């Protein structure tokens with residue numbers, strides 16, 4: 001007898017960012033396969049992957065080049081270690097990442113998630129200043145509504161109260177500034193410049209904060225302020241990297257080279273967990289010395305630089321070239337914008353924020369108890385698309401490989417789902433004021 005997957009799920013699983021009490025009241029959607037930009041459930045139903053399997057997928061599911069690269073690597077070795085050993089994939093990938101990254105980023109430190117990529121940058125920045133004798137630089141600046149992952153270090157520089165406030169007593173002290181406001185950043189740097197190790201931010205778009213798009217010039221201005229006050233800049237491109245905003249990396253759009261570049265999500269085309277923290281030769285040099293000087297970066301994860309993941313990441317970059325992914329993306333971004341403009345005219349929609357292939361569609365201040373975003377998710381599922389909201393914001397993050405027809409279909413499903421979701425909730429329930437977002 002086939003195992004009863006929903007039953008096993010309800011009996012034993014605990015899902016991330018999920019209130020299990022609500023989860024077990026609904027039948028879980030069980031995905032069995034993928035094909036291009038579609039996910040297919042155990043009953044054979046097909047769903048457009050409207051959020052790129054949590055903002056990771058790039059070239060679609062079961063891409064032959066990525067599939068083959070992983071199979072070939074399985075036939076060599078699936079894991080050894082980066083501690084005391086090297087392997088071809090890790091070294092080749094490092095060189096390829098350096099070649100496409102903003103100038104000056106010459107060193108690659110691997111880990112396996114976005115949170116660790118950010119933590120590594122924070123620890124490196126801190127230790128770098130300590131080792132230069134600049135040991136007053138112990139604190140960090142980050143943005144309100146910023147998100148850098150869920151481990152304690154990355155939560156310390158997080159700015160989303162709903163996710164982060166509970167843990168405040170466990171976190172290190174930071175300076176949080178309003179996003180998109182260069183004058184606010186300047187005030188903090190002017191006042192605390194000497195105590196600061198680094199500024200960490202998501203360049204151009206704050207994803208988990210609700211797809212908040214910064215004003216043009218903001219990133220450039222922050223880079224200049226960091227230079228002026230001797231503060232390092234950590235660009236967390238975990239979400240915006242690998243073409244998501246229309247260029248390979250978001251920093252390119254403002255001609256900015258950060259001191260640290262954090263990469264994850266799209267790095268393997270959305271296939272396997274891998275992350276990289278890139279930094280400059282100057283930072284790297286600050287860690288050199290004889291073993292007994294203890295300038296070593298004492299940090300590493302067991303699966304760091306895993307060979308299967310590196311093989312997938314190399315194939316991901318190959319496909320960017322062979323399919324001219326970024327070039328072919330540009331007209332699709334224009335279409336996405338045009339389709340979203342129509343969504344923006346709907347009575348049910350209060351605001352749309354979009355850059356490249358990232359968009360947030362606000363439905364206004366609904367009572368969190370109504371779970372309006374979740375209602376849209378369920379309606380979209382019935383119509384054949386997977387989307388995941390951030391509170392009352394419907395989020396669309398399609399794979400870069402999506403076709404124009406699929407994109408139109410995704411937007412039609414989204415529009416119909418918003419109408420149906422709003423119609424299913426009593427209008428009298430629309431609350432005044434700003435309701436907190438509910439994941």
Ligand SMILES: *Cc1c(COP(=O)(O)O)cnc(C)c1O
Pocket residue numbers: 112113114115116118147148149150202207208236237238239240264265
């Ligand atoms: C998703 C995300 C992270 C965390 O990545 P994980 O792999 O989930 O740990 C960090 N930073 C940004 C900007 C993200 O969007």
